Amino acid sequence: MLALTSLTLSHFRSHLRADLHLDGRPVAIHGNNGAGKTNILEAVSLFSPGRGLRRASAAEMARRPEGLGWKLKGVLQTSEQAYEIETWSDEGAARQVRIDNKASNQIALGQICRVVWLVPVMDRLWVEAAEGRRRFLDRIALSFDPSHAEATLAYEKAMRERNKLLKEQIRDGAWYRVLEAQMGSAGHRIHEARSAAVQRLRQAQNDAETTFPTADLQLIQSEGEMPESESDLVTALSEGRMRDMAVGRTLVGPHRSDLIGTYASKGIAAKDCSTGEQKALLVSLILANARALAASEGAPPILLLDEVAAHLDKGRRAALYEEICTLGAQAWMTGTGPELFAELGARAQLLEVDEAEGVSQVKKS
Ligand SMILES: Nc1ncnc2c1ncn2[C@@H]1O[C@H](COP(=O)(O)OP(=O)(O)OP(=O)(O)O)[C@@H](O)[C@H]1O
Ligand SMILES: [Mg+2]
Numbered sequence: 001m002l003a004l005t006s007l008t009l010s011h012f013r014s015h016l017r018a019d020l021h022l023d024g025r026p027v028a029i030h031g032n033n034g035a036g037k038t039n040i041l042e043a044v045s046l047f048s049p050g051r052g053l054r055r056a057s058a059a060e061m062a063r064r065p066e067g068l069g070w071k072l073k074g075v076l077q078t079s080e081q082a083y084e085i086e087t088w089s090d091e092g093a094a095r096q097v098r099i100d101n102k103a104s105n106q107i108a109l110g111q112i113c114r115v116v117w118l119v120p121v122m123d124r125l126w127v128e129a130a131e132g133r134r135r136f137l138d139r140i141a142l143s144f145d146p147s148h149a150e151a152t153l154a155y156e157k158a159m160r161e162r163n164k165l166l167k168e169q170i171r172d173g174a175w176y177r178v179l180e181a182q183m184g185s186a187g188h189r190i191h192e193a194r195s196a197a198v199q200r201l202r203q204a205q206n207d208a209e210t211t212f213p214t215a216d217l218q219l220i221q222s223e224g225e226m227p228e229s230e231s232d233l234v235t236a237l238s239e240g241r242m243r244d245m246a247v248g249r250t251l252v253g254p255h256r257s258d259l260i261g262t263y264a265s266k267g268i269a270a271k272d273c274s275t276g277e278q279k280a281l282l283v284s285l286i287l288a289n290a291r292a293l294a295a296s297e298g299a300p301p302i303l304l305l306d307e308v309a310a311h312l313d314k315g316r317r318a319a320l321y322e323e324i325c326t327l328g329a330q331a332w333m334t335g336t337g338p339e340l341f342a343e344l345g346a347r348a349q350l351l352e353v354d355e356a357e358g359v360s361q362v363k364k365s
Contacts, residue, residue: 002114002299003330004044004074005082011063012070013039014360023349024077026324026331028341029362031353036360037334040353041117041304043072044332046087046095048115049106049142049149053304059092067092076113079299083112110146114293117304118286123311126270126278130222130258137219137259138190140289141197143301148193155186159250166241167248176241183253184234190254191226194219198259204288204295211319212284213277214264222256279311287323300329308333309340318343338365 003024009015014036029037038054042061045053052061062070071088086098087109097104099112116139125132142148162179170176198217205214227233236252244250261270261281270281286303294300303324309317321344324331333348335341341348352365 001077001079001328001330002297002302003077004047004302005077006073006075007040007043008071008073009040009043010071010073011066011068012043012072013061013063014355014358015039015043015362016063016359018360018362020351020362022330024330026321026329026333026344026348027351028338028344028348029332029334029351029353030336030338030340030365032336032355035353035355036362037353038119038306039360040362041119041306041332041334044074044302045115045117045304046072047074047076047085047109047113047302049110049146050139053117053119053306057092058089058095062089062092069093078112085109085113107146107149110142110149114143114297114301115304116140116143116286116289116293116301117306118282118308119304119306120311122282123275123279125282126261126273133259133261134255134257137194137197140201140285141190141193143289143293144197144200144296145193148190151186151189151193155183155190155254158182158186159253159255162237163249166245166250169245171245173238173241176238180234180237183237183250184230187233187253188230191257194254194257200292201285201288204292205284208288208291210284210287210323211316212287212323213266213280215270215281215285216262216264217285218260218262220258220260222258224252224256226254226257227252276311276313280316283308283312283316283320287320287327290327290329294327294329300327303329303331305331305333307335309335314343321347 005022007020009018031037042053069090073086076083076085084100087095089095097106097109125136138152158179165175198219227236240252263273270278290300325347350365352363354361
């Protein structure tokens with residue numbers, strides 16, 4: 001199993017202090033708009049590497065008006081043991097991590113706590129820019145291998161510096177070599193991890209009977225080809241310098257990849273599907289991600305499904321709940337009213353969030 005059995009939020013967004021006691025069942029949270037439901041899911045998302053489900057900075061998450069710092073504490077129960085996990089930010093500084101009272105880091109936390117999520121802003125994933133789809137795939141790759149976060153950061157840092165040289169019209173190759181070597185190494189790792197993630201999602205979808213539609217996925221380059229090896233990527237970068245200098249940015253590498261989705265049984269591109277179908281494809285992929293993790297890690301990840309119930313018809317909703325319960329995942333779900341979770345009955349723990357004068361309160365429903 002993998003579940004938080006307790007969660008404390010201190011000075012985190014609208015929560016001055018909230019103590020949640022969980023029993024391992026899926027958590028269904030209801031409350032009015034602005035009550036503080038998504039804030040709780042965001043808190044849980046910070047137990048995985050990166051900026052969390054809103055991609056917010058540490059400073060943005062500090063409770064206003066005080067805005068000094070925030071802290072999240074949890075007890076994470078796995079099949080083997082329980083961990084005390086903490087993450088916090090002091091005065092907007094970079095987020096820190098402690099595991100069992102010892103200083104640690106986000107990647108190490110990611111190794112014990114796998115978290116994947118689906119949030120309403122992803123509803124337009126298939127029709128918007130490729131960046132969102134790359135990020136979606138990167139979250140999945142990261143759930144399989146938390147060190148994917150390092151490769152992404154290393155690549156972006158080196159590329160930013162290379163782009164700066166390009167804009168300044170620097171021609172001396174000596175300035176570029178180290179950066180291009182770093183981009184080659186990290187870029188190749190990123191591409192491999194993404195390809196592996198696509199493969200694992202494909203496998204997990206093929207292996208299961210589910211009411212959700214199969215999403216065929218294809219990793220492509222928006223232009224040209226992704227160089228096959230690390231050294232091919234380094235060569236492509238060095239040979240492309242003059243071309244890149246003309247536009248002031250790097251035109252080859254994994255930052256030019258895109259993820260194409262197809263509603264398999266209909267043969268229709270995800271971007272041309274109906275809103276509900278697009279959502280169903282995302283749910284399908286998140287469930288496939290969870291099943292793949294359950295198979296490889298021995299436990300499904302913690303799932304954060306923000307407002308997922310509202311977008312699904314009654315039949316699909318019941319099917320989703322059924323799959324979550326079969327997986328045995330601690331799924332955190334939100335909705336405005338408890339009726340959205342009726343089909344779950346006693347299989348879920350129901351919490352209500354209330355907001356009064358800017359302070360959120362969580363109680364058992
Ligand atoms: N840093 C912050 N400090 C204090 N309050 C904040 C902070 N950031 C956001 N909020 C408040 O938190 C509330 C939003 O909480 P949240 O997004 O969790 O609501 P919700 O219950 O998910 O609502 P909805 O049903 O509309 O999605 C808003 O009232 C917002 O002003
Ligand atoms: Mg919300």
